[in-house]
Amino acid sequence: MKHTYTSAIRFENISLEMGKSPILANISGSFYKGKITTLVGPSGAGKSTLLKMCNALITPTSGEIFIESTPIDSVHPTVLRKNIGIVLQNAPFIHGTVYENIALPSTLQGKEFTEKEAVLFLEVVGLDHTFLYRQAEDLSGGQKQKISIARSLVNKPKILLLDEITSALDPASVSEIEQLISRINKESGVTIIWITHNIEQAKRLGDFTWIMMEGKLLESGHSSILSTSVKEQVQLFTKGVHNK
Amino acid sequence: MTYTTLSLTLLFVLIPLVLSKTLKLGLQKDTAIATIRSIIQLLAVGYLLKFVFDAQSFIYIVLMISLMILTATLNARKKGKAIKGITWKLALTLIIVESVTQGILLGFKIVPATAQYIIPISGMLIGNSMVLSILFLNRFTAEIESSRDQIELILSLGGTPKQAVQRQLLNAIRASMIPTIESQKTIGLVQLPGMMSGQIIGGADPVQAVKFQLLIIFALLTTAALSSVLVGFLSYPTLFNERMQLIKHSAT
Numbered sequence: 001m002k003h004t005y006t007s008a009i010r011f012e013n014i015s016l017e018m019g020k021s022p023i024l025a026n027i028s029g030s031f032y033k034g035k036i037t038t039l040v041g042p043s044g045a046g047k048s049t050l051l052k053m054c055n056a057l058i059t060p061t062s063g064e065i066f067i068e069s070t071p072i073d074s075v076h077p078t079v080l081r082k083n084i085g086i087v088l089q090n091a092p093f094i095h096g097t098v099y100e101n102i103a104l105p106s107t108l109q110g111k112e113f114t115e116k117e118a119v120l121f122l123e124v125v126g127l128d129h130t131f132l133y134r135q136a137e138d139l140s141g142g143q144k145q146k147i148s149i150a151r152s153l154v155n156k157p158k159i160l161l162l163d164e165i166t167s168a169l170d171p172a173s174v175s176e177i178e179q180l181i182s183r184i185n186k187e188s189g190v191t192i193i194w195i196t197h198n199i200e201q202a203k204r205l206g207d208f209t210w211i212m213m214e215g216k217l218l219e220s221g222h223s224s225i226l227s228t229s230v231k232e233q234v235q236l237f238t239k240g241v242h243n244k
Numbered sequence: 245m246t247y248t249t250l251s252l253t254l255l256f257v258l259i260p261l262v263l264s265k266t267l268k269l270g271l272q273k274d275t276a277i278a279t280i281r282s283i284i285q286l287l288a289v290g291y292l293l294k295f296v297f298d299a300q301s302f303i304y305i306v307l308m309i310s311l312m313i314l315t316a317t318l319n320a321r322k323k324g325k326a327i328k329g330i331t332w333k334l335a336l337t338l339i340i341v342e343s344v345t346q347g348i349l350l351g352f353k354i355v356p357a358t359a360q361y362i363i364p365i366s367g368m369l370i371g372n373s374m375v376l377s378i379l380f381l382n383r384f385t386a387e388i389e390s391s392r393d394q395i396e397l398i399l400s401l402g403g404t405p406k407q408a409v410q411r412q413l414l415n416a417i418r419a420s421m422i423p424t425i426e427s428q429k430t431i432g433l434v435q436l437p438g439m440m441s442g443q444i445i446g447g448a449d450p451v452q453a454v455k456f457q458l459l460i461i462f463a464l465l466t467t468a469a470l471s472s473v474l475v476g477f478l479s480y481p482t483l484f485n486e487r488m489q490l491i492k493h494s495a496t
Contacts, residue, residue: 058489078488094397108407
């Protein structure tokens with residue numbers, strides 16, 4: 001039975017050049033609605049750049065990006081960024097408590113955000129009310145990433161971009177975050193785009209996988225179908241041949 | 245004071261020159277250049293002021309103030325080269341600071357509208373505004389560079405550029421204003437302010453000298469607040485493009 005998928009984000013010949021060196025070269029493809037797409041590749045492959053383009057933190061020098069069928073440039077950046085959340089690898093925080101950080105998306109819009117609402121979001125990511133008034137910067141790596149995920153959910157995004165959010169975590173925290181993201185995807189239908197260095201993680205979690213290297217999209221497709229070629233690429237990565 | 249008496253004060257230049265040579269500080273050349281420049285610059289200003297005061301022409305007053313603003317702008321802009329259009333932003337700030345302070349001083353007839361009052365007061369206020377702008381730009385560019393992640397975080401959550409740099413902007417405004425406020429807390433206790441000392445040495449009544457000094461320090465508070473706030477609010481939009489993206493290397 002052939003499945004048809006709807007594009008959540010579609011790229012048409014995306015390129016980015018900084019100075020004379022190309023960061024991304026002619027990327028075309030789609031991230032599908034309601035699915036988890038994993039992006040794998042070595043450092044310098046252009047994965048994070050591509051991710052930041054999805055919520056207009058970076059603009060390509062050529063090509064077009066469509067959010068569903070709407071050109072990204074015709075959507076106001078603040079509206080776009082509320083609909084497309086991003087969680088970054090280093091989980092940056094504003095100075096203050098967990099509550100202040102979780103409330104940030106609402107306070108930026110001048111909306112009230114109660115403690116009760118904050119606790120609900122903490123519970124979604126498996127934390128409880130005792131975290132509410134702890135200083136965000138004092139938390140462990142895993143807890144910080146959970147707070148970052150909770151904060152990104154406050155805007156009720158349709159798409160969630162995750163940039164190597166488990167790369168600095170211990171195996172137990174990695175497993176917790178993976179389960180959490182899978183649950184968010186299944187229960188809320190949020191489209192997930194997840195950058196990872198870990199090829200096993202990419203296969204385990206992704207409905208689809210993109211393999212990127214040196215600014216190019218080498219392969220993309222259903223994670224299970226890609227498995228053989230993915231392994232070959234992994235060997236190249238681990239040998240460090242293409243690492244920059 | 246005669247030129248013969250004044251020449252004796254060169255002994256104060258001789259002492260650091262001897263110390264620099266003896267201790268091998270290597271500051272003899274800079275000390276000599278600074279001495280010669282100060283003699284030439286101050287004598288030139290002295291004769292220029294004498295000409296302007298004698299002429300009592302409004303055009304000369306405006307020309308003198310324009311020269312002060314131009315020099316202060318060119319000096320301060322070196323610290324904010326990465327900020328697009330910093331030259332006109334600084335010039336506009338200095339013009340507004342000068343207009344507001346002199347507007348109050350002359351509008352309420354606090355000081356007479358003569359060159360003897362307008363030019364020295366303008367010099368103090370524009371000079372202070374220039375230092376404040378440099379302090380602000382130094383701090384603001386450092387704050388932006390050290391908190392790019394937080395700025396990008398706020399943008400990524402749907403915040404506006406103003407919201408994204410608000411903390412850095414307010415920190416830099418606060419940091420540049422603090423020295424002015426702090427120095428006023430100990431004024432008169434640690435050292436007598438230059439203008440007041442000058443008036444007293446010149447034979448003025450000390451109480452009268454204090455009144456003028458108070459006028460200046462109150463005006464300096466306005467100068468401090470206006471300079472950093474104006475440079476700040478004029479500068480931050482240029483750190484972002486029309487897609488609300490923090491421009492790479494915008495503040496380095």
